[in-house]
Amino acid sequence: MSDDIFKKRGYGGDFRAVKKLEKAEELIDNYNFKSIRSYFGEMNFRDDLDMMDVVVTDIEPFSENVKRYRLEPQNYELPLFEAGQSLCVYMRINGGRFLKPLAVCSSPNHRYYSVIVFRDDFVSDRMLDDWVVGSEVTITRPRGNFTYHPLRDEKKVLGFVDGIGISHFISMAETIIEGEENFELFVVYVADYYKDIIFSSYLNWLEKNSNGKVKFCYLLGEESRVGCRHGNVTSSLIKSLLAPPYSVFASGSNELIDRLNLHLAKLGISDSDIHMRRPFVYATPEDLSGKPYAKLKPFTITVKSADITYPPIEIEKGDTLMVAMEKAGLNVPGKCMNGGCGVCRSRLLEGKVELMAGEDWKPVEEKYSVIHPCVCYPLTDVTIEIPIKRDEI
Ligand code: FES
Incomplete structure (x- = not known):
């Protein structure tokens, strides 16, 4: 073609x-x-203004398979966005043209966007293996409704996340610390081992500097008695975490989201107080x-x-x-x-x-x-x- x-x-x-x-x-x-x-x-x-060319100006590796990239414009202002929104990276690979969504993990107060790339498909492979400082990248402006709204949401937010989904919450936490958003954020990060918590030292820094408004807690498979890290996400656990009223934001695997849907329904939390996001991954036959x-x-x-x-x-x-x-x-x-x-x-x-x-x-x-x-x-x-x-x- x-x-x-x-x-x-x-x-x-x-x-x-x-x-x-x-x-x-x-x-x-x-x-x-x-x-x-x-x-x-x-x-x-x-119009074409929605597609923007930016340059990679900084790369912070967490591991070979997870890196944070800073994307900056050359001579224009990046569009504003809200904490929790995602942009798409436009990639051309083997004759295909792909749009890979990534949550912005920086606050809207910067003149750049940061994104975390997680090795989860053939498009992220190209980003992790090919992008260097100075690489030119085409992106779309950040969009999406995975954002906090004071008129709609409660003053307390209970977040659930596994893997790459943490990006949304880093952006929200930065925005709270900078005084741009005013809500309490309590995030439950589900992982197999503590070493799998992406940028854990930065999460600790965010918590320490939030004046008590941001808290990360880790639900680890190594401590699980039921053999499955997601198995620990139950209605009684959710009940013990935070006193209502609160809004729930969750970003993670189908396994996490499906489990939350089941147990939040048991607790009778209204749909309008629940916001879910499933990170987009290009499927592979093994998946x-x-x-x-x-x-x-x-x-x-x-x-x-x-x-x-x-x-x-x-x-x-x-x-x-x-x-x-x-x-x-x-x-x-x-x-x-x-x-x-x-x-x-x-x-x-x-x-x-x-x-x-x-x-x-x-x-x-x-x-x-x-x-x-x-x-x-x-x-x-x-x-x-x-x-x-x-x-x-
Ligand atoms: S690309 Fe946004 S609805 Fe399909």
Whole structure:
């Protein structure tokens, strides 16, 4: 497939889709029509400014497999962001074009973004092995709603994390210490061994300098009697940690999030007080055992954009529709890779998909077959229309 086909990443939205919906206006009630319109209309505001070139100016290794990178602009100001948000790194690898989300782990008060890279897939391999001080990197502006809101959230936050998920909480802790946010943060870090706690000395420093507002506690597998570190996350443990009211923020593996969902429900904590984030990892065949979406047979995806239909692409086991298109080198619009930004919204023309764990299909999206390819796995061969106009490709 030609690299030129999708060479322009910015695009102006699929006005044809809106036109089609306008024709069907009499069939739709007014409220729904407005909702649908906003799905496509917001795409008009995208432009190339969302993609930024930055330079790696500092590298702090924790180990061969975990490093913190400082990313700075050359001669412009980086956009503001909120503690807890994530950016995407745009990587070109073997003809594919990949967007890897990483939580920003610095506070918004700096003129740079810091990110921690954890060796968890072939894209992070390239970052850890290839990036040196001076490397030029393309990123998107930070986005996402894994952020503290004083009007919505309680004054106390109970955080749960394993692995790379700690980045969000480092950013929140820095922001609390700098006086920009005003809440108490109590983070439970689940790991096999103390040596696996990423940047533990920095976490200790944050705690010491927070005037009692930030606390990290470690739930280690080496102390577990139940043989599984996540097995220690139970409703009675949660109950013993902090007196309510509090809001819960959790960022970690499916295992941690699923367990928390189970035990928070037992405690009757309301959904509006729970915020979850599952770090995005490109699947590898070894990861797939036991995953519901690891199909026996690889399916294909046929992509339409304006009046072009591209040759079918094979979807490797465990890949979302988005990742299959990325591997084929398509410059698919996207920003977050977790169903949150809406930029990849597409139309499912043929076939069936299932959503990633934790994702819901809104009734209005289901009615008009609107999907987010970044969180969809195929159940059959599929055909989708992606929102890129031909004259902008
Ligand atoms: S890339 Fe953000 S919703 Fe798909």
